[in-house]
Amino acid sequence: MVNGLEADIERLDAFAAQNRDAYDAGDPFPHIAIEDFVHPEVIEGVLKEVEAGDETGWSQMDDRFQKKHACNSTRAMGPKTRALIQFLNGQEVIMFLEKLTGIEGLVPDPFLAGGGLHQLRDGGFLGVHADFNFQKHMRLDRRINLLLYLNKGWEEDWGGNLELWDTDMKHCVKRYAPSFNRCVIFNTTDKSFHGNPQPVKTPDGRVRRSIAMYYYTNGRPDGEVSGAHMTLFQYRPGEGSAADRGKRLLKRFVPPIITDWLDDRRNR
Numbered sequence: 001m002v003n004g005l006e007a008d009i010e011r012l013d014a015f016a017a018q019n020r021d022a023y024d025a026g027d028p029f030p031h032i033a034i035e036d037f038v039h040p041e042v043i044e045g046v047l048k049e050v051e052a053g054d055e056t057g058w059s060q061m062d063d064r065f066q067k068k069h070a071c072n073s074t075r076a077m078g079p080k081t082r083a084l085i086q087f088l089n090g091q092e093v094i095m096f097l098e099k100l101t102g103i104e105g106l107v108p109d110p111f112l113a114g115g116g117l118h119q120l121r122d123g124g125f126l127g128v129h130a131d132f133n134f135q136k137h138m139r140l141d142r143r144i145n146l147l148l149y150l151n152k153g154w155e156e157d158w159g160g161n162l163e164l165w166d167t168d169m170k171h172c173v174k175r176y177a178p179s180f181n182r183c184v185i186f187n188t189t190d191k192s193f194h195g196n197p198q199p200v201k202t203p204d205g206r207v208r209r210s211i212a213m214y215y216y217t218n219g220r221p222d223g224e225v226s227g228a229h230m231t232l233f234q235y236r237p238g239e240g241s242a243a244d245r246g247k248r249l250l251k252r253f254v255p256p257i258i259t260d261w262l263d264d265r266r267n268r
Helices: 009-024 040-052 079-088 091-101 242-253 256-266
Strands: 031-034 059-062 066-071 116-120 125-130 140-149 162-165 172-176 183-187 194-196 208-217
Touching (some): 009 031, 009 091, 040 208, 079 091, 079 208, 091 140, 091 183
Antiparallel strands (some): 031 183, 059 066, 066 116, 066 125, 116 208, 140 183, 162 194
Protein backbone atom coordinates (compact mmCIF):
# COMPACT_ATOMS: atom_id res chain seq x y z
CA MET A 1 0.00 0.00 0.00
CA VAL A 2 1.07 3.59 -0.61
CA ASN A 3 1.15 5.75 2.50
CA GLY A 4 -1.20 3.32 4.20
CA LEU A 5 -3.98 3.86 1.64
CA GLU A 6 -6.04 0.92 0.46
CA ALA A 7 -6.00 2.06 -3.19
CA ASP A 8 -3.77 4.02 -5.53
CA ILE A 9 -5.51 7.38 -5.17
CA GLU A 10 -3.45 9.04 -7.87
CA ARG A 11 -4.56 6.37 -10.33
CA LEU A 12 -8.19 6.76 -9.28
CA ASP A 13 -8.00 10.56 -9.52
CA ALA A 14 -6.60 10.25 -13.04
CA PHE A 15 -9.36 7.77 -13.89
CA ALA A 16 -12.00 10.22 -12.63
CA ALA A 17 -10.59 13.07 -14.68
CA GLN A 18 -10.40 10.94 -17.83
CA ASN A 19 -13.81 9.29 -17.43
CA ARG A 20 -16.07 12.08 -16.16
CA ASP A 21 -17.89 12.35 -19.50
CA ALA A 22 -18.07 8.57 -19.90
CA TYR A 23 -19.66 8.28 -16.46
CA ASP A 24 -22.27 10.90 -17.23
CA ALA A 25 -23.06 9.24 -20.58
CA GLY A 26 -23.53 5.80 -18.99
CA ASP A 27 -26.56 3.94 -20.30
CA PRO A 28 -29.25 3.54 -18.99
CA PHE A 29 -28.17 6.00 -16.25
CA PRO A 30 -24.83 7.52 -15.21
CA HIS A 31 -22.47 4.74 -14.13
CA ILE A 32 -19.08 3.16 -14.69
CA ALA A 33 -17.17 -0.02 -13.84
CA ILE A 34 -13.58 0.05 -12.56
CA GLU A 35 -11.33 -3.00 -12.46
CA ASP A 36 -8.72 -3.60 -9.71
CA PHE A 37 -10.25 -0.91 -7.52
CA VAL A 38 -8.18 -1.49 -4.37
CA HIS A 39 -4.75 -3.01 -3.76
CA PRO A 40 -4.83 -6.81 -4.22
CA GLU A 41 -3.41 -7.55 -0.76
CA VAL A 42 -6.13 -5.43 0.83
CA ILE A 43 -9.08 -7.11 -0.83
CA GLU A 44 -7.48 -10.55 -0.41
CA GLY A 45 -7.32 -9.92 3.33
CA VAL A 46 -10.94 -8.77 3.41
CA LEU A 47 -12.10 -11.86 1.52
CA LYS A 48 -10.30 -14.17 3.95
CA GLU A 49 -11.95 -12.44 6.91
CA VAL A 50 -15.41 -12.66 5.38
CA GLU A 51 -14.98 -16.31 4.43
CA ALA A 52 -13.81 -17.17 7.95
CA GLY A 53 -16.52 -15.12 9.69
CA ASP A 54 -19.59 -16.49 11.46
CA GLU A 55 -23.24 -15.37 11.43
CA THR A 56 -22.78 -12.70 14.10
CA GLY A 57 -24.29 -9.40 13.01
CA TRP A 58 -25.86 -10.79 9.83
CA SER A 59 -29.53 -10.43 8.90
CA GLN A 60 -31.55 -12.27 6.28
CA MET A 61 -34.07 -10.87 3.80
CA ASP A 62 -36.23 -13.55 2.22
CA ASP A 63 -39.39 -12.68 0.28
CA ARG A 64 -40.62 -12.62 -3.30
CA PHE A 65 -38.33 -9.70 -4.17
CA GLN A 66 -35.07 -10.78 -2.56
CA LYS A 67 -33.18 -13.55 -0.87
CA LYS A 68 -29.94 -12.27 0.61
CA HIS A 69 -27.87 -11.83 3.77
CA ALA A 70 -26.40 -8.54 4.94
CA CYS A 71 -24.20 -7.17 7.71
CA ASN A 72 -23.81 -3.47 8.45
CA SER A 73 -22.33 -3.87 11.92
CA THR A 74 -18.64 -2.93 11.79
CA ARG A 75 -18.30 -4.53 15.24
CA ALA A 76 -19.07 -7.89 13.62
CA MET A 77 -16.44 -7.39 10.88
CA GLY A 78 -12.76 -8.21 10.91
CA PRO A 79 -10.15 -5.43 11.25
CA LYS A 80 -9.19 -5.47 7.56
CA THR A 81 -12.82 -5.22 6.50
CA ARG A 82 -13.44 -2.34 8.91
CA ALA A 83 -10.35 -0.55 7.62
CA LEU A 84 -11.49 -0.87 4.00
CA ILE A 85 -14.97 0.43 4.81
CA GLN A 86 -13.49 3.37 6.70
CA PHE A 87 -11.33 4.10 3.67
CA LEU A 88 -14.34 3.95 1.34
CA ASN A 89 -16.10 6.41 3.65
CA GLY A 90 -13.03 8.66 3.85
CA GLN A 91 -11.82 11.89 2.31
CA GLU A 92 -9.84 10.39 -0.56
CA VAL A 93 -12.71 8.33 -1.94
CA ILE A 94 -15.25 11.12 -1.42
CA MET A 95 -13.10 13.52 -3.44
CA PHE A 96 -12.62 10.86 -6.14
CA LEU A 97 -16.39 10.30 -6.36
CA GLU A 98 -17.13 14.01 -6.58
CA LYS A 99 -14.65 14.38 -9.43
CA LEU A 100 -15.99 11.32 -11.26
CA THR A 101 -19.72 12.00 -10.85
CA GLY A 102 -19.78 15.80 -10.77
CA ILE A 103 -21.92 15.64 -7.61
CA GLU A 104 -20.50 17.95 -4.96
CA GLY A 105 -21.04 17.89 -1.22
CA LEU A 106 -21.13 14.10 -0.92
CA VAL A 107 -21.53 12.73 2.59
CA PRO A 108 -20.67 9.12 3.57
CA ASP A 109 -22.88 7.01 5.81
CA PRO A 110 -21.09 5.75 8.94
CA PHE A 111 -24.25 3.78 9.83
CA LEU A 112 -24.09 1.77 6.56
CA ALA A 113 -27.89 1.89 6.28
CA GLY A 114 -28.78 -0.87 3.84
CA GLY A 115 -25.10 -1.26 2.99
CA GLY A 116 -22.01 -3.00 4.32
CA LEU A 117 -21.38 -6.65 3.48
CA HIS A 118 -23.86 -8.52 1.26
CA GLN A 119 -24.03 -12.23 0.49
CA LEU A 120 -26.11 -14.31 -1.91
CA ARG A 121 -26.01 -18.02 -1.21
CA ASP A 122 -27.37 -20.76 -3.47
CA GLY A 123 -30.67 -19.51 -4.89
CA GLY A 124 -30.06 -15.98 -3.64
CA PHE A 125 -31.13 -12.97 -5.69
CA LEU A 126 -32.11 -9.31 -5.47
CA GLY A 127 -34.98 -8.15 -7.66
CA VAL A 128 -34.68 -5.12 -9.93
CA HIS A 129 -35.42 -1.96 -7.98
CA ALA A 130 -34.80 1.71 -7.36
CA ASP A 131 -33.17 2.32 -3.99
CA PHE A 132 -34.61 4.08 -0.97
CA ASN A 133 -33.97 7.76 -1.54
CA PHE A 134 -33.66 9.26 1.95
CA GLN A 135 -31.48 8.31 4.92
CA LYS A 136 -33.80 9.06 7.82
CA HIS A 137 -31.18 9.08 10.58
CA MET A 138 -28.97 11.65 8.84
CA ARG A 139 -31.86 13.27 6.94
CA LEU A 140 -29.92 13.23 3.67
CA ASP A 141 -30.72 12.33 0.06
CA ARG A 142 -29.15 9.22 -1.42
CA ARG A 143 -27.16 9.99 -4.57
CA ILE A 144 -24.41 7.43 -5.29
CA ASN A 145 -23.97 3.66 -4.95
CA LEU A 146 -20.52 2.04 -4.89
CA LEU A 147 -20.48 -1.77 -5.19
CA LEU A 148 -17.20 -3.64 -4.72
CA TYR A 149 -17.17 -7.36 -5.52
CA LEU A 150 -15.24 -10.11 -3.73
CA ASN A 151 -15.74 -13.10 -6.04
CA LYS A 152 -12.81 -14.89 -7.63
CA GLY A 153 -13.31 -16.68 -10.94
CA TRP A 154 -17.00 -15.81 -11.15
CA GLU A 155 -18.75 -17.00 -14.32
CA GLU A 156 -21.64 -15.00 -15.78
CA ASP A 157 -23.82 -18.07 -16.19
CA TRP A 158 -23.72 -18.64 -12.41
CA GLY A 159 -26.28 -15.86 -12.01
CA GLY A 160 -25.95 -12.97 -9.58
CA ASN A 161 -24.88 -10.53 -12.31
CA LEU A 162 -25.62 -6.85 -11.71
CA GLU A 163 -28.26 -5.72 -14.22
CA LEU A 164 -29.06 -2.12 -15.16
CA TRP A 165 -32.53 -1.67 -16.67
CA ASP A 166 -34.14 1.03 -18.80
CA THR A 167 -36.60 3.44 -17.18
CA ASP A 168 -39.60 1.70 -18.78
CA MET A 169 -38.50 -1.71 -17.43
CA LYS A 170 -38.63 -3.25 -20.89
CA HIS A 171 -35.10 -4.63 -21.14
CA CYS A 172 -31.75 -4.96 -19.39
CA VAL A 173 -29.33 -2.44 -20.91
CA LYS A 174 -26.12 -3.42 -19.13
CA ARG A 175 -24.94 -6.48 -17.24
CA TYR A 176 -21.83 -6.88 -15.05
CA ALA A 177 -20.50 -10.08 -13.53
CA PRO A 178 -19.57 -9.57 -9.83
CA SER A 179 -15.88 -10.21 -10.53
CA PHE A 180 -13.17 -9.96 -7.90
CA ASN A 181 -12.07 -6.35 -7.19
CA ARG A 182 -14.50 -4.93 -9.77
CA CYS A 183 -16.20 -1.76 -8.61
CA VAL A 184 -19.42 -0.42 -10.14
CA ILE A 185 -20.47 3.14 -9.30
CA PHE A 186 -23.78 4.71 -10.32
CA ASN A 187 -26.23 7.52 -9.60
CA THR A 188 -29.28 6.62 -7.54
CA THR A 189 -32.65 8.13 -8.48
CA ASP A 190 -36.22 6.88 -8.67
CA LYS A 191 -35.41 5.67 -12.19
CA SER A 192 -32.05 3.96 -11.68
CA PHE A 193 -33.46 0.45 -11.85
CA HIS A 194 -30.91 -2.23 -11.03
CA GLY A 195 -30.53 -5.55 -9.27
CA ASN A 196 -29.24 -9.09 -9.60
CA PRO A 197 -32.49 -10.96 -10.32
CA GLN A 198 -30.99 -14.16 -11.68
CA PRO A 199 -30.62 -16.54 -8.71
CA VAL A 200 -27.11 -17.63 -7.83
CA LYS A 201 -26.33 -21.19 -8.88
CA THR A 202 -22.67 -22.23 -8.78
CA PRO A 203 -21.25 -25.71 -9.39
CA ASP A 204 -19.42 -25.68 -6.07
CA GLY A 205 -21.96 -23.84 -3.92
CA ARG A 206 -19.78 -20.78 -3.47
CA VAL A 207 -21.28 -17.53 -2.12
CA ARG A 208 -21.60 -14.27 -4.05
CA ARG A 209 -20.08 -11.53 -1.87
CA SER A 210 -19.91 -7.75 -2.15
CA ILE A 211 -19.42 -4.52 -0.24
CA ALA A 212 -22.09 -1.85 -0.76
CA MET A 213 -21.39 1.79 0.09
CA TYR A 214 -23.86 4.66 -0.31
CA TYR A 215 -23.26 8.40 -0.46
CA TYR A 216 -25.60 11.31 0.18
CA THR A 217 -26.13 15.04 -0.23
CA ASN A 218 -28.25 17.63 1.54
CA GLY A 219 -30.90 18.00 -1.16
CA ARG A 220 -30.88 16.95 -4.80
CA PRO A 221 -31.65 18.49 -8.22
CA ASP A 222 -35.25 19.64 -8.67
CA GLY A 223 -35.82 17.12 -11.46
CA GLU A 224 -35.01 14.24 -9.10
CA VAL A 225 -37.08 15.31 -6.10
CA SER A 226 -39.84 12.98 -4.88
CA GLY A 227 -41.33 12.01 -1.57
CA ALA A 228 -39.20 9.89 0.74
CA HIS A 229 -39.67 6.21 -0.02
CA MET A 230 -38.19 2.80 0.68
CA THR A 231 -36.95 0.40 -2.01
CA LEU A 232 -39.15 0.41 -5.12
CA PHE A 233 -39.06 -3.11 -6.52
CA GLN A 234 -39.96 -3.52 -10.18
CA TYR A 235 -41.34 -6.40 -12.22
CA ARG A 236 -39.44 -7.49 -15.30
CA PRO A 237 -41.49 -8.24 -18.42
CA GLY A 238 -43.76 -11.18 -17.68
CA GLU A 239 -43.34 -11.00 -13.91
CA GLY A 240 -46.15 -10.30 -11.44
CA SER A 241 -49.92 -10.35 -11.75
CA ALA A 242 -52.00 -7.49 -13.13
CA ALA A 243 -53.17 -6.78 -9.56
CA ASP A 244 -49.58 -6.60 -8.33
CA ARG A 245 -48.62 -4.25 -11.16
CA GLY A 246 -51.63 -2.04 -10.46
CA LYS A 247 -50.79 -1.85 -6.76
CA ARG A 248 -47.17 -1.00 -7.52
CA LEU A 249 -48.24 1.75 -9.94
CA LEU A 250 -50.67 3.12 -7.37
CA LYS A 251 -47.93 3.40 -4.74
CA ARG A 252 -45.76 5.45 -7.11
CA PHE A 253 -48.37 8.19 -7.53
CA VAL A 254 -50.53 8.14 -4.39
CA PRO A 255 -49.27 9.55 -1.04
CA PRO A 256 -48.09 6.81 1.36
CA ILE A 257 -50.64 7.80 4.00
CA ILE A 258 -53.44 6.81 1.59
CA THR A 259 -51.89 3.55 0.35
CA ASP A 260 -51.08 2.56 3.95
CA TRP A 261 -54.73 3.17 4.89
CA LEU A 262 -55.91 1.07 1.94
CA ASP A 263 -53.57 -1.78 2.90
CA ASP A 264 -54.84 -1.62 6.46
CA ARG A 265 -58.43 -1.83 5.26
CA ARG A 266 -57.65 -4.86 3.06
CA ASN A 267 -55.94 -6.68 5.93
CA ARG A 268 -58.78 -6.33 8.45
